[in-house]
Amino acid sequence: MRIILHLDVNNAFLAWTALSLIEKGHADIREEVSVIGSFSSRGVILSRSTLAKEKKINSGEPMYMxxxxxxxxxxxxPDFKVYHHYSEALFNLIRKYVKEVEVYSIDECFIDLSTYKNIYDDPYEFALKISKEIKDTLGFTVNIGIANNKLCAKMASDFSKPNKIHTLYNHEIEEKxxxxxxxxxxFVGKKSSILLRELGVNTIGDLANYNYQILQKYFKNxxxxxxxxxxxxxxxxVNYEEYHSKGISNATTLANDTNDLDKILDTIRMISDNLSYQLRKDGIMAKQISVNYKDSNFKSFSKQMIIHNATYLPEDIYKYASILFKSLWKKEYIRLIGVSVTKFKESDPYQLSFFEEVKVKEESETILKTIDEINNKYGKKIVSKAKVKSNLVKQKNMI
Ligand SMILES: [Mg+2]
Incomplete structure (x- = not known):
């Protein structure tokens, strides 16, 4: 049985505008009778505060009303630049835990927890942890619905708001x-629901038990x-592949702020191995590599480059990421380092550039294949590149 979560930000545009205004010293507009929408009288309400909801003001209604x-x-x-910023931050936070995230809209996503049963054995606890982390670190609240499919998860997240978690498992459908x-x-639009009411279908339960032959006369296929x-x-x-169009990234907070280049490069090496593993697992190659870091004051820096040949090789990712880092870094102390890869294409036989040697590529690919085979067989990342490499060297020496 699948475990699907639907996460929905409460009054997203209003909450996100509130947060960006608070940063500028403004009072919290979530505590006012406030709305997001165009000033013009023809504009519609895009989002409203809980207090505005109490005044019977609804999203989608005209401003003059x-x-x-x-x-x-x-x-x-509305300020869509601000909204994209918070939206990204939200989905990145979730992807720290689960890769299977389908961004459904700017403030909604589906999460497939099915393959994480051993890691997050209680989906409710997981939802609680996520929603608390979002509130504590990003400053806004979400609703989460938990179910065995997308439809029920979406229904559940809408039950009662804000800042709530609801379940709608298969055995709860009749009751809830x-x-x-x-x-x-x-999926039932306004027009359909008017017709359904005329047919005597007033509740979802009425429809669930309705005569199929009669319904077919009105709603065809x-x-x-x-x-x-x-x-x-x-x-x-849950269509999470779309995420790939945005990129795969991996960042690590360093144990202590450091300006030790070797330590930083080691971290970049580790991140590159990790990214390479994800690329190989998904059968794709990247054409763009970027590096980002935060200094000890949390100031962010980033730089990116397009590479000649798309790659999934860890040494390529490492090579370009370290070049980028060295060109960006002013020897200040850093706290967090990240590398990301984007602009994907399906994996295909490696095209060699003039500067690369065939032998190196072949060796490298054989080693990676061995690592992946072992890891796939035992289900865990138990073998790292260094170990396999030294084993191969050993074998060569013995022969
Ligand atoms: Mg929402």
């Missing part, structure tokens, strides 16, 4: 989902899926 409900309404313009009004069923959804049946998978 909201103002008529509460004339002193505080209006803030069936009593809800039909309009609450995800959608009928089957509608009844399935009302029964909480959904087999759609």
């Amino acid at each position: 909201a103002k008529s409900k509460f004339p002193n309404l505080k209006i803030y313009e 989902m069936w009593p809800l009004p039909i309009e609450k069923l995800f 959608r009928a089957k899926e509608m009844i399935e959804h009302a029964n909480g049946i959904d087999s759609e998978r």
